Amino acid sequence: MDGYGILIPIILGIWAYISIIAQLTGLWWAEALISGAITGLVVGDINLGLQIGATLTLMSLGMWTYGGATMPDFNTGSIIGTAIGALAGAQANSLEVGLAVAIPTSILMTQLDVLARASTTGFIHAADKHVENGNLKGVTKMHLLGQIPWGLSRGIPVFLAVWLGAAPVQKVIDWMPQWFMGGMSLAGKILPALGFALLLSQMDMKKYWPFLLIGYILFGYLNMPIMGIALAGIAIAIVYTNIKGGAANA
Amino acid sequence: MDGYGILIPIILGIWAYISIIAQLTGLWWAEALISGAITGLVVGDINLGLQIGATLTLMSLGMWTYGGATMPDFNTGSIIGTAIGALAGAQANSLEVGLAVAIPTSILMTQLDVLARASTTGFIHAADKHVENGNLKGVTKMHLLGQIPWGLSRGIPVFLAVWLGAAPVQKVIDWMPQWFMGGMSLAGKILPALGFALLLSQMDMKKYWPFLLIGYILFGYLNMPIMGIALAGIAIAIVYTNIKGGAANA
Amino acid sequence: MDGYGILIPIILGIWAYISIIAQLTGLWWAEALISGAITGLVVGDINLGLQIGATLTLMSLGMWTYGGATMPDFNTGSIIGTAIGALAGAQANSLEVGLAVAIPTSILMTQLDVLARASTTGFIHAADKHVENGNLKGVTKMHLLGQIPWGLSRGIPVFLAVWLGAAPVQKVIDWMPQWFMGGMSLAGKILPALGFALLLSQMDMKKYWPFLLIGYILFGYLNMPIMGIALAGIAIAIVYTNIKGGAANA
Amino acid sequence: MPKENEKNKIDKRILKKSLYRDMFTLQWSWNYERMQALGFLWAILPVLQRIYKKGDKLKEAMKRHLHFYNTNPVMSPLILGASIALEEDKNGDASSSIKVGLMGPLAGIGDTLMAVLYRPIIAVIAASLAMGGSSLGPILIFLSGILWMGLKVPLFWLGYNKSTALIGDVIGDGIVKKATEIASIAGLIVIGGFIPSILSRVKTPLKFVKTVTIKGEAVEKAVELQGILDKLLPHLIPIAIVGLSYWLIKRKLSPVKILLVLLALSFITNILGIL
């Protein structure tokens, strides 16, 4: 098989749109495993979708958009990878082909994520104006329309990639120089740093920085798992506030 | 040799009675090693008593009747095991026979321990009444008689087992189904939990629970030996009270 | 070559004098590696100086005159060792010979260090008198002359050892009994204890001893490297004073 | 503690409307500049309309709630609930300060709970089911997401009720302050361990090859820079990158610009073989 008609690309594009919005909502729909299974169902090779989705999900353990950081978009990668991989079905190496497409796609999508996150700034500025004019309807509209760049940044690439099919997608990926892919992949590892910095900037660091240091020591020097650090955090926080409170009331 | 006369069972029964009372006192007389040696002396095979006693003592490392919990009664096990083992003397496998009797006996004795601990409730209720009537003699009597169930719960089984001798004891043990022995043995490991819970219920947990958590983290996540935890406990307790005291006085 | 003239011994003796004074100043001139290189330069075998100096420097990692404690004098050892070793140059085992001299010398010099540190007491007593008499010049003089015992305690032995040359030095070392060298070497490991005790005696231990215990636990039970302990120290100190301060102000 | 002034008491229907708006759309208009600000405003809007009716008071309240806001989505209803309860009492300032005080700590705590404790356990089980060919994998992860999402409802009421309870008290003080403090401390400790844990894959591959010559023998020895750095300070590189980003934020650089800086850094260090 060399390509899909128009229907399957449209369906998958819409799913890509919907899943990212549901993810913003807090549901876990933009999960590589879920999207892989759904894509597999749509293109008729559910097992392939499960394999690709599971692989990507395992790659994403511990990753999150901390503080609004960008991470590799394994969801989009999973959809496109499964769809392209299924085309190679006959040759029985669909899994290799699929992953070879899915992983670079996940990384490349970081660029579109950044774009989407930046472009939505327009909506909040418009909302400012509507507030000034007391136009509540306008405020509502700005908020609800805010999702469009988010959805399109996923829907369009999925539609295009699935519609164009294996050969052009592969060509695009092959065309990327090695240094570019390497840099993108490194960026994927580094970008959570921004999120953490944003999180920290929301806290009263001046007052509480030693606790950041304590957490670091527990992990960096004592190799404590996060669960242990969380428990220690609770114990220390309670003791600290008890002493302060008790002392202040004494 | 197939059995003992009446004298040796009586002597060992009395020792069993005395040793548990001395143990309640805080002396370490109900130690498998001590009772093993004494039994060995009485039945004429001191080395056997040492071997069985030492084995059981090593099994009891760290065990204690925390908060009044029940633990396997290695003391009684050691007496009976040594006495029965010595009967097999000629066949030269007295150690194996002795331990095969001693270990299940230690576990089974937990049942009698529970019984003894429960039955003594009568004495305290009687003491309540004597107090009400201002009868000091009665109070004294209730306290001093309180030891009887304790002593008998050890003395009688020892007397009986040694008097009856190897064959019947073995029969009783063999007759126990596998699930029963397994359950008893698991119970022996689980019962200290009750003791700890009793201990905790004596403390002001509402105020100090985070410290329990800290101790847990030190052991569970950092594998600190108890000695280190004890030192940490002291350091933390002093620092805590110094801050509170200092602050309250400031 | 069997010995040096008078010039080289004098030069090296002066360097030994200067380097210890510079070390007192806080510069790192009494470093085995530096003195080894300089000696090597002077006696014409710089590589030998580097090898001996580097070896001794590595032996001194973490050593320091904590609180005024004595440590093996690797600096003097390095000078004498390099100079003596170079004499053996022709036989090509200069490094072995050099180290065989340098290491015992470093240890033996602890004795002279103790002597120098003790003899300077005279200067401070004299200074007390000058202060009483309002004689500022005298005070200045006492301070500046204070360095002489320090300098001589290094300069003279270096001069003598280099001037006398290989055979006598070796003889002195050989003549030392085994128990003496062993004791000296053990003393070298133990003496920092005095320094630590002196440091501790300068602190308000009555108030802060639990923190000493905490540091000990971090190293002794959790094997934390000193860097981690230092970070933990900072975090704990800040949290402690914040609570106390905060509470006092509350 | 009975409220002195019951006239502002908002009926449950409006409260639920607010909750559902936060629950389902909070991040729809997410953007780098003020992140979830507009989402929060839209969520609390029904409440503001009910309290301030219209005019300048309403405008002012709306502006207040358009300030920067960002937290973990599941934790947001907790803040929303508390914020609403304070608005009910016409205490707009407290309403703002509780938002600012709690959003940071709860972002840290919520993200960690989810991304490192809850999700990985689910994800590993689900992935291994899926790899075994079972469709239970994606279904498990799907249901777990719904479960997690479901936490928003009780958290909203918790925030709303607890906050109401303190209103008779000195607002912003007492329990609110204590809660913020506990959340801040626990949050920072967790983040402190979290940063090096998540970023621990950022390492330098640099090696120094040193030719050591002792007695004529030339031996090649490779020293790994990462090993040296680890001795100096474990996870030094990740910490430095987070530190740089934090410093740039404090210098008022916008997140998009910092992102570009980090991208540039990635490409350059990758090409140079430094990272």
Added chain:
Amino acid sequence: MPKENEKNKIDKRILKKSLYRDMFTLQWSWNYERMQALGFLWAILPVLQRIYKKGDKLKEAMKRHLHFYNTNPVMSPLILGASIALEEDKNGDASSSIKVGLMGPLAGIGDTLMAVLYRPIIAVIAASLAMGGSSLGPILIFLSGILWMGLKVPLFWLGYNKSTALIGDVIGDGIVKKATEIASIAGLIVIGGFIPSILSRVKTPLKFVKTVTIKGEAVEKAVELQGILDKLLPHLIPIAIVGLSYWLIKRKLSPVKILLVLLALSFITNILGIL
């Protein structure tokens, strides 16, 4: 600090009588309901008689000392000493509250010191002597017990004298409070580490055998449940069992009944192969 009111001062003979009663018989009437209560009452009885002579005052004092009491036997004289000193001052309430305050922490500390630090060292040496055939083994352990028991005497006088010293002060406050606090904190930290350490043998043997099929190959993989639990929370099962017992105590279930619950649990989980 001289005592204002010396008339209650009890002579040493009576004090010693009290000490020896506690020392040798404290637990003779041990029972699940009030544990060492009767033993403590009998120990302090000579003192109460001396102070309250007879009648209602004495009765009241006796009742007070029949309340629940349980601690490590070696630590008991410390509490007894302090308690007596407070009774001397006719401060019965303080006498009761110091008992309640110290018995828990000192039970934890005393049990730990003995059962994990002191006894195991002795026991290992003694056992290895005995296995080598030497009768020194049992003798060593015997003497060590006497040594441990001997601690009771100085601890009694410590408790008596320190407590006396504070009586001029506000009683129950100051040092007593501080001592209780230190003992509680150190005690709980130790118990916190102690529980999982002692109960660490309670583990589940359950295994899941999973058939993973990748590219047609069917591989059998055994996953041990205990390993997963350990990642979730180390020593989860022991903690859960202690937690259950604690909860049952707080629900006022008697120790005997909880014991039956634990026995049932042991049999059931053992038969089902869960534990």
Added chain:
Amino acid sequence: MPKENEKNKIDKRILKKSLYRDMFTLQWSWNYERMQALGFLWAILPVLQRIYKKGDKLKEAMKRHLHFYNTNPVMSPLILGASIALEEDKNGDASSSIKVGLMGPLAGIGDTLMAVLYRPIIAVIAASLAMGGSSLGPILIFLSGILWMGLKVPLFWLGYNKSTALIGDVIGDGIVKKATEIASIAGLIVIGGFIPSILSRVKTPLKFVKTVTIKGEAVEKAVELQGILDKLLPHLIPIAIVGLSYWLIKRKLSPVKILLVLLALSFITNILGIL
């Protein structure tokens, strides 16, 4: 905070003179009795002369600064700076107490920073360069010393300026107290880890050979005493030796005498094969 009384303000030339004296000669007259006392006096002398001119006031000030003084040389200018600022304000007592308060902690911190963190890193690199035959080794270590030494200048001004800043306040209180407290705590924690780390080579080689006989077989088993000690308390021997020295100091034994004790101990334990 402007100083009310500017007439004591010392011009920079004199301050620098003081700094350079401390910087280059502090330890020239080092001795066991008062260590760096005379060095400190000589350093601060120009300042004292400027403030107290001559006569009894000057004499008194000089005596004050001849008291025991000892700290890490690089940290000394920090203390000197603070001390000068307080003398400027004619607050001699505060000047003394800041010396006593800071010298201990800063000795601990400075020594550790240098001897365990900074120097070893340099020394390892330098030594490996030198072993490879490169003269860069000694040069590197030489320059690193100068760099370290250079810290003295900013530390001096830090001490001088910060201390000046507080003079309007209650002197000796507030920030000074807090700084001393932080330094003491951090210092003691570091020293607590440092002692066993530095002295960890002091171990006992003693072994007990035990003949265990089980069922006729005689097996020889060697038990290392050090292993037993480590289980009891890690690094017990070093701690005992430091403890002994500390106790001797508190008993007013002079350092030289303690040194002789330690020497004797070394020889005896070495000959007996104990250490």
